[in-house]
Amino acid sequence: MHFLSRSAILNGVPLKIPENLAQTSSEAKIKMKTVDSSQNAISKALRMLSLLAQSHDPLRLGDIADATGMPKSSVHRILTILADESYIEPTGDGFYQPGNGLRVLAAGMEGHSGSGIEATLTGLQRSTQHAVFLAVLSGEAVVYTHKVDPKLSYSIAPDVGSQLPLFTSAAGKAMLAFLPDDERDHLIGDAATRDLADDLARVRDAGFAIDHGGADPSLCSVAAAVLDNNGYPVAAVCVSSLVFVLDPAELAAMGRPVIDAADEISRRL
DSSP states (O other), X not given: OOOXXXXXXXXXXXXXXXXXXXXXXXXXXXXXXXHHHHHHHHHHHHHHHHHHHHOSSOXXXXXHHHHHTOOHXXXXXXXXXXXXXXXXXXXXXXXXXXXXXXXXXXXXXXXXXXXSHHHHHHHHHHHHOSEEEEEEEETXXXXXXXXXXXXXXXXXSOOTTOEEETTTXXXXXXXXXXSOHHHHHHHHGGGOOHHHHHHHHHHHHHSOEXXXXXXXXXXXXXXXXXXXXXXOEEEEEEEEEETTTOOHHHHHHTHHHHHHHHHHHHHHO
């Protein structure tokens, strides 16, 4: 390897950068540009999520572009990605609103507070002595975001992050019953039956839903919807056990405390 002397450098001898070092420098610049671009995209997506989360009404693409100062093309591209990941959802008429993914994040953050969702769920578990869950809608299923297990020799399924069918689970029917008619009809689609319609009508009247071996042959549950200020079901509180432990009548007797827990969480939203 050849090195230039200090005097040669001071006398103006051109410094030749080895090819491998020049290539490394070029690659580093490309990586820095890629990182800067990724950070910029993340920043834009967070600004848009924050805007939608704070808005009481769905927003048009143009409204989001004006509020964030971003080009409509960039807004559309980011909205498409966020919708694919369920963090936002288009309403079908050119408007966008928070999606189930964002609601899961919100529920998870609220659960970190000792006086928030976790405390309410823990109180319900202590009073019923059965497993307690919080679930949110995710397409045609419900996703469980919180779980408080009783101190038993066995664990009651499902685990946090698990999904159960929307139309057969108690948590799913509790939320489905309080959805706007058009959204509920869209979700039900070809699964619509007179029995399901009658079942959802009973849920609306009673304020809670019961499932005894429908979603899972070994499980039974009673659930009530958590409603926001507009009466929209953002989640459901659910008490679950094994089918040979609780019969339908015993589940129904737990309906009132489950509703009370759901209402308490609604007031915290």
